[in-house]
Amino acid sequence: MINQAGRVLPEKIGEYTVKPFIGAYNTVPPNDPVHTLRTASHHFSGDIKLLPNLREAIQATGLTNGMTISFHHCFREGDEIIGQVLTAIRDLGIRGLRFAPSAVVTITNPSIVDFVLNGVIDHIEASGIRGELGDAVLRGLMENPVILRPHGARPRAIEAGELAIDVAFIGASAADEYGNATGQIGPHACGSLGYSFIDATSARKVVVITDHLTKYPCLPASISQQYVDYVVKVDRIGDPEKIGQGAARVTRNPRDLMIAQRAADIIAASRLFQDHFSFQTGAGAISIACTSYLAEQMEKRGIHASFALGGMTAAIVDMYRKKLVRVLECSQSFDSVAARAIYEESGIVEIDNALYSNPFSKGSLLDKLNFGVLGALEVDTDFNVNLVTGSSGEMMGGLGGGPDVAAGADISIVCLPIIRGRTPSITRRVFTCCTPGDTVAVVVTEAGIALNPRHRYYRELREDMKAAGINLVTIEALQRLAESLTGVPEPLHTTDQVVCIVEYRDGTVLDVIRKIE
Numbered sequence: 001m002i003n004q005a006g007r008v009l010p011e012k013i014g015e016y017t018v019k020p021f022i023g024a025y026n027t028v029p030p031n032d033p034v035h036t037l038r039t040a041s042h043h044f045s046g047d048i049k050l051l052p053n054l055r056e057a058i059q060a061t062g063l064t065n066g067m068t069i070s071f072h073h074c075f076r077e078g079d080e081i082i083g084q085v086l087t088a089i090r091d092l093g094i095r096g097l098r099f100a101p102s103a104v105v106t107i108t109n110p111s112i113v114d115f116v117l118n119g120v121i122d123h124i125e126a127s128g129i130r131g132e133l134g135d136a137v138l139r140g141l142m143e144n145p146v147i148l149r150p151h152g153a154r155p156r157a158i159e160a161g162e163l164a165i166d167v168a169f170i171g172a173s174a175a176d177e178y179g180n181a182t183g184q185i186g187p188h189a190c191g192s193l194g195y196s197f198i199d200a201t202s203a204r205k206v207v208v209i210t211d212h213l214t215k216y217p218c219l220p221a222s223i224s225q226q227y228v229d230y231v232v233k234v235d236r237i238g239d240p241e242k243i244g245q246g247a248a249r250v251t252r253n254p255r256d257l258m259i260a261q262r263a264a265d266i267i268a269a270s271r272l273f274q275d276h277f278s279f280q281t282g283a284g285a286i287s288i289a290c291t292s293y294l295a296e297q298m299e300k301r302g303i304h305a306s307f308a309l310g311g312m313t314a315a316i317v318d319m320y321r322k323k324l325v326r327v328l329e330c331s332q333s334f335d336s337v338a339a340r341a342i343y344e345e346s347g348i349v350e351i352d353n354a355l356y357s358n359p360f361s362k363g364s365l366l367d368k369l370n371f372g373v374l375g376a377l378e379v380d381t382d383f384n385v386n387l388v389t390g391s392s393g394e395m396m397g398g399l400g401g402g403p404d405v406a407a408g409a410d411i412s413i414v415c416l417p418i419i420r421g422r423t424p425s426i427t428r429r430v431f432t433c434c435t436p437g438d439t440v441a442v443v444v445t446e447a448g449i450a451l452n453p454r455h456r457y458y459r460e461l462r463e464d465m466k467a468a469g470i471n472l473v474t475i476e477a478l479q480r481l482a483e484s485l486t487g488v489p490e491p492l493h494t495t496d497q498v499v500c501i502v503e504y505r506d507g508t509v510l511d512v513i514r515k516i517e
Helices: 054-061 081-091 112-117 131-138 153-160 194-202 240-245 254-269 285-301 314-321 336-344 353-357 402-408 458-467 475-486
Strands: 068-070 097-099 121-126 146-148 167-172 205-210 230-233 277-280 305-312 325-333 348-350 371-375 378-380 411-415 442-445 448-451 494-503 509-516
Touching: 054 081, 054 205, 054 230, 081 112, 081 167, 081 205, 112 121, 112 131, 131 494, 131 509, 153 194, 153 353, 167 194, 194 325, 194 353, 254 285, 254 371, 254 411, 254 442, 254 458, 285 314, 285 371, 285 411, 305 314, 305 336, 314 325, 314 336, 325 336, 325 353, 336 348, 353 402, 371 402, 402 411, 442 475, 448 458, 448 475
Parallel strands: 068 097, 068 167, 097 121, 121 146, 146 494, 167 205, 205 230, 277 305, 277 371, 305 325, 325 348, 371 411, 411 442
Antiparallel strands: 442 448, 494 509
């Protein structure tokens, strides 16, 4: 069958029944109660939740073959918890688990691939699986296809009962012996634990893992003791350098700076750029530069933002401290400055990922977002965005919150260079459709700016850009230019085997990724 994005899909993939994408705003949520596996429990004064090691904690949860385990990715590339837990599970002889973290970080020692090969993991559901694991999946590592969901789709899937978590392992930079936990203090602080809130409140059993036990009660407490079954202290939860540096990058590349400046100019030219506007800029190199240019525009015009949303960086914290932004709604902290600032500043608020981006809630923060600045690997002439697969057949990124922000923001701005190496980034058809084109308002490259004539704010944007003297080109002109610089790339060849299912935020299937030959 062919979905609304023009992608050819099978009706079933193994036991998975495909619900085809029908449009970014067309799915009506069911009027059903939310689903949870969380069980009632009872504790007496003096009960002990602190266990001596991971092995005993895993046994205490009753984890058995075929269950689902989850983790959060707030420690990013510095995470050492996942490897320790999976090793303990393997040593206990438990097999056939569904591995469902909020995202798969790049872990090499031990490699998650090893746990797939030895049978500990046989299903994966996450927002992204880059690195060694992602490349192995594209080449047919797993018998069962990986399910990729954007950040907002994960809490939706949990509440819908599509992703039922048996045991959640929540890493915390500090915790007390009764389960109150946080990422805001301790020697390896990671900042917001927003991606773990849905796991804490929905999983059948919850294990908090820390390397820094505090006196009771832990303050602040991002995760409350009322949801926690067991606590384990380990020697180290992660590499503090990688925790602080894994995601955010500052660029001095003139091309990236030009793109960032243009994105900030588009925001400043919009009629929505006025006191109390809201924005999300993210942590990529271009996004961080755009944040700095946006701050300059705000200071120049005397404009202040009501809130900034999503993952926080040092650049956004600097805007807050200059009183350019009233509130930072923080779902995760992308660097060490942002990780510490959430504890130091009262206006930096740790938010639940469901509050941030769940499309089937009674109101997400994305509903109030004016501008979203996003990155991409590819954009095609229908403004569809590829966030995950590179032209060389590698898994280069994750869905993250990009599809959510594009759909939620009034104006979504996708920034990318027109070519990367000898490969066009503006293409006739993206290899993997991750964000539907209808939700993308503007594409910004160093070679020109293209507005999407199908976007709901197209007419207003065109008028505002004309009034500001910002020159525009068509997306087709950018595609032709890119191809003239690189030539027509050789297409990737695939088999019929589906290795990844790309769900949209409403649970419908936007695309599938087939095995790379």
